[in-house]
Amino acid sequence: MENKIEVKIKNYGLESIIITDNGSGIESENFEALCRKNWTSKLEAFEDLTRIGSFGFRGEALSSLCSVASVTVITATEDTKPMGAMLEYDEKGELKSQKPIAREVRLI
Structure with a gap:
């Protein structure tokens, strides 16, 4: 289960x-x-x-971000490492592209 989250903001969130x-x-x-x-x-x-023990579960944050920004998700699981996926979503939260990418699990 995740227990650490890191947030990096560039140019007050205007760039990324x-x-x-x-x-x-x-x-x-x-x-x-x-x-x-x-x-x-x-x-x-x-x-x-x-019983939920993880962060976020209602689908509000990512959906809201998609409506105002370009959203890219990079993820990998134990089953897929050392490869993962780079996912790009449109303003409605629909997946518009999926590409393989080198990625490890539990990066922080």
């Missing part, structure tokens, strides 16, 4: 905001819906709300 964590990565079956409003892969039943 880079967020890195030491989580386990995003599974490829979640790439398409990742930035859609109110989407989550972390809940299967309403009762799961009481």
Whole structure:
């Protein structure tokens, strides 16, 4: 589970905001819906709300960012390392491109 998040802001966020964590990565079956409003892969039943132990789960942050900025996600999992994926999303949170990229898991 992720327990460290690093945020780097360039030119007060006008040029870029880079967020890195030491989580386990995003599974490829979640790439398409990742930035859609109110989407989550972390809940299967309403009762799961009481047991969630990770950061963010309601699909608000990435969806909101897509509506005002260019969003690129780079991720890898234990199953895909040393390769990962670079994902680019449009203003509606739809996946517009996916490219392979060298990437390790738990970078921080």
